[in-house]
Amino acid sequence: MKKYTDQGKKDTRSGYGAGMTVLGRTNPKVVALCADLVGSLKIQEFINENPERFFQVGIAEANMMGIAAGLTIGGYIPFTGTFANFSTGRVYDQIRQSIAYSHKNVKICASHAGITLGEDGATHQILEDIGLMKMLPGMTVINPCDFNQTKAATIAIAEHEGPVYLRFGRPAVPNFTPADQNFEIGKALLLNEGTDVTIVATGHLVWQSLIAAENLENQGISAEVINIHTIKPLDEEAIINSVKKTGAIVTAEEHNYFGGLGESVARTLTTRYPVPQEFIATQDTFGESGTPAQLMEKYGLNDKAIERAVFKVTKRKSVY
Missing domain, CATH: 3.40.50.970 (Thiamin diphosphate (ThDP)-binding fold, Pyr/PP domains)
Known part of the structure; x- marks a missing residue:
């Protein structure tokens, strides 16, 4: 990794x-x-x-x-x-x-x-x-x-x-991408190659997904991590190419699961290549006052939540 x-x-x-x-x-x-x-x-x-x-x-x-x-x-x-x-x-x-x-x-x-x-x-x-x-x-x-x-x-x-x-x-x-990067609108970035599950993340959840992928590797699960910085237009080819290898996907975003990245990915998969999907996002709720870390923990928007979603979605692969 x-x-x-x-x-x-x-x-x-x-x-x-x-x-x-x-x-x-x-x-x-x-x-x-x-x-x-x-x-x-x-x-x-x-x-x-x-x-x-x-x-x-x-x-x-x-x-x-x-x-x-x-x-x-x-x-x-x-x-x-x-x-x-x-x-x-x-x-x-x-x-x-x-x-x-x-x-x-x-x-x-x-x-x-x-x-x-x-x-x-x-x-x-x-x-x-x-x-x-x-x-x-x-x-x-x-x-x-x-x-x-x-x-x-x-x-x-x-x-x-x-x-x-x-x-x-x-x-x-965390600031972890190259300082001299060329930003291409509509082009997803493959951050880590994997074979068991695809994690597609955006914004603050990208770093959390990389942490999750490292933890999952220690548990024998190979996670592919893709940074979707452009939600529209969505890089559908990057997503489809990945799930054809892994057979399952987790989407991760700091947004309501209604209307966000996860829904755009689900539409893509439904029309082109259906695989099991789990959503890391807020569950149709408003937020509340607290530190960012407290809120990310409470609303399930961190590396541990991503890991749990991966375990869940990989189990669904055998019955899908």
Whole structure:
């Protein structure tokens, strides 16, 4: 099994800020908008270097989406920034009508996603955003796994023509992907080859899946681990090729199991190559206040939960 090294824990939102700094220096069409959360989005360096390309809209997220849509008409590439709950649920009508329907080149960048937002509680821990965004026609949905990948994704989406939803988080998590990586939208990454089960993960659950795979290897189970950083468009070929070898799959995400990565994978398998599947996700519930680690444990979003799902799904292979 390939070993991955934690290069030092960093928050993925800082990866977004680092990517914006690069874009500020290399792409004069990129502009940033923020809904009174500059510190949380880590874009102060971009602002310092490009004050004329920054728009502080205040706590007016719906207006921010409309302004961003308008800026694209002038040839700009607007990056909007606020918490994931406010980037999607609060402004869904504006995104649908002014951005998605019109296929505007807006990059909707959402911090503090998922249950690892932690102590702010259920009102801020959106667990439905991937589902909301992936159902919009023409919307690309990206959920990177660490600081380096978030930075690379931020830079890459500036070159993509069309609306993008980029999701990232608040807590410091292991940073283990290459600093110089080439981020290819829609292309899954095979992190570990295996023969007994496929683990398909996104976001914070990628590192947890690698831990689980290492533990499973010590128990005689060979797990293939795939990083699905782009949920839409989904790399269906990578998934199908893997399950043809392993015959079973576990999907892992920090999102409600309704509407998330797991459902997209299930649709792919149902129509092309059915195999047993287990879902690591929140089970149709809101979150609550607590530390990220406490919440990931309680809601079954960690390496131990992935291991249990693997044991369950591999037993189903013989009767499927």
